[in-house]
Amino acid sequence: MYRDPVESLEPLHHRHAAIRTLRVGMIGIGTVGSGTFRVLARNRADIAARAGRSIELVMVAARNLERAAGVVGDSVALTADAMQVATHPDVDVVVEVAGGTGPARDWVLAAIAHGKHVVTANKALLAVYGAEIFAAAREKGVIVAYEGAVAVSIPIIKALREGLAANRIEWVAGIINGTTNFILSKMRDEGLDFAAALAQAQALGYAEADPSFDIEGIDAAHKLTLLAANAFGMPLRFADAQVEGITALQGVDVACAEQMGYRIKLLGVARRQAAGVELRVQPVLVPATHLMAQVSGSMNAVMVKSDAAGLTMYYGAGAGSEQTASAVIADLVDVARLDGVHAAQHVPHLGVHAHATNALAVLPRAAVHTSHYLRVPVHAVNQIQAVAASLAEQKVPVRQVALAAERPGTGPQVLVLTGPVEQGTLDLAVHALQARAEVAGAVTTLRVESLEG
Structure with a gap:
């Protein structure tokens, strides 16, 4: 049966009106926190339109309440107790931008235990305690989002997970x-x-x-x-x-x-x-x-x-206050859209298959296989071939050899670019090279990355 589009707007309007504001509590009001407040306030209408609901900062925890009041004014409740923000019943999502690991871990786990979503820009916290935090979030069916923790204004987590x-x-x-x-x-x-x-x-x-x-x-x-x-x-x-x-x-x-x-x-x-x-x-x-x-x-x-x-x-x-805030608020928009959706559909929830058993091993240093740059100080410019020969004897493929341009205060330097070789093999070759009479000082090595497809 045909329905007039104008008639169909009415229930849609009521349905959107019934979606309540996402209430945000923030721990920390420093560089990132103040930027988040400013961007939320400045772009309030656009953010609400994209999120499908309003997002409002209702509470902030800060060490210096006078300074915090100077940032947020009298429109936001202030407290010196971060745990109060993490557990308050009127807070739906906790934004942790205070930094550090120990206290931050406690605040985040408390927020999760109270059924609150978490947004953080704290990479140290997640790198050290992420397994525990993500497991707790999975157990409670809440989101932990962290776009701002990785590359600030670059939405790389969303690109990896979605794009x-x-x-x-x-x-x-x-x-x-x-x-x-x-x-x-x-x-x-x-x-x-x-x-x-x-x-x-x-x-x-x-x-x-x-x-x-x-x-x-x-x-x-x-x-x-x-x-x-x-x-x-x-x-x-x-x-x-x-x-x-x-x-x-x-x-x-x-x-x-x-x-x-x-x-x-x-x-x-x-x-x-x-x-x-x-x-x-x-x-x-x-x-x-x-x-x-x-x-x-x-x-x-x-x-x-x-x-x-x-x-x-x-x-x-x-880096930057509002640049990081952009990522934090993007995570808040995801939370606003996904709040109430089944936990299995929480795209920003984890980003890792923590429930899987395919725990890939991290290769040891000696097994990494790349090309290398070597700078070898020598006593005389005619010793360039001796350096190349020494590396070849140790099964290191030599791709390019040259003399460094003369620099004041330095003797002759041989520059070498190798082909791909395991780090362990290169280490042995450099050890052997270092012992040669032609070598006049410490050998410098750096890896070379082509970044090709």
Whole structure:
């Protein structure tokens, strides 16, 4: 029977009117929290239209209540007790943006125990306690969403779960720490050494007073752990990741990489192999013509290789108040849409098959198979062939050999690009090379990533 479209709008209108506001409690009102409040307020109508219901911040927990009042005004209830937000009956979803691990774990688990959904941008929390948190969420049938914990403004979790849902993911590689990418960009563009580039990053607010979390690769490893879990359906394996930062990287290697047609980036790589998964963060050489090499400053980028879609790349800001807020609110929109849906349909719930038994092993360092860059100090320029011969004797395929451009205060340097070889084999070859009389100092090695299909 035909029904007039105008008549059909009335019950639809009432049905939407009956959907109550999603009430949000937030723990933390710092950089990310204040950005979330501003974006929610500024784009309230658009967000409600996309979510199918209003999303309202009703309660905030903060250490400094006076400062918090200056951000949110008198429209939001304030408390110094984060657990009150986590357990309050008038809160539907808890946004945890305070950071840290211990107290945050307690707040998140309490919220889940009280049947509340959770949105967090806390990658350290999930990398360390994610298995426990996701298991509790599954038990209670609630959502734990964390887009803002991985690549800030880049919706990479949604891309892996939804956009690439039809695909078998082969590898994920990304520049996923803005601080280190800024430092490496300065080392390349201005010829700075690491210490000078770090000082500039700190002066501009890109690096903390204690930058170790970023420059040692730990932050990137937390994010890579979440990416790998989503890509391969494996448990969170942060403790098994190989993590190397950029603190030992020398300006001479940045310049030599350029000479060889490469740029150095701190890359997180998760690659599926027959024997397990590579899970590693380290400075690597990327071809200078590759899109990933063009990612400069504090920007982030993630590349995914999958069987059906092929190579896809995602680019965006790697830091920022409202940039992170964008991801947090996107998760809130998902929660608003999925609240009341059967738990099995909670797309942002877990992103890993924690119920599955196919726990992929993480490959040990010695088994990782890549090409390599070597910088070998020698006593004389005519010793270049001795270096190549030594590597060939140790079954290391040599693809390119050159002398480094002369630099003040340094002797001759032999640069080598190898073909793909297991790390264990290369380590033995470098040990043998180091013992040769021609070698005048420590041999530097870095991995090379082609990032090809």
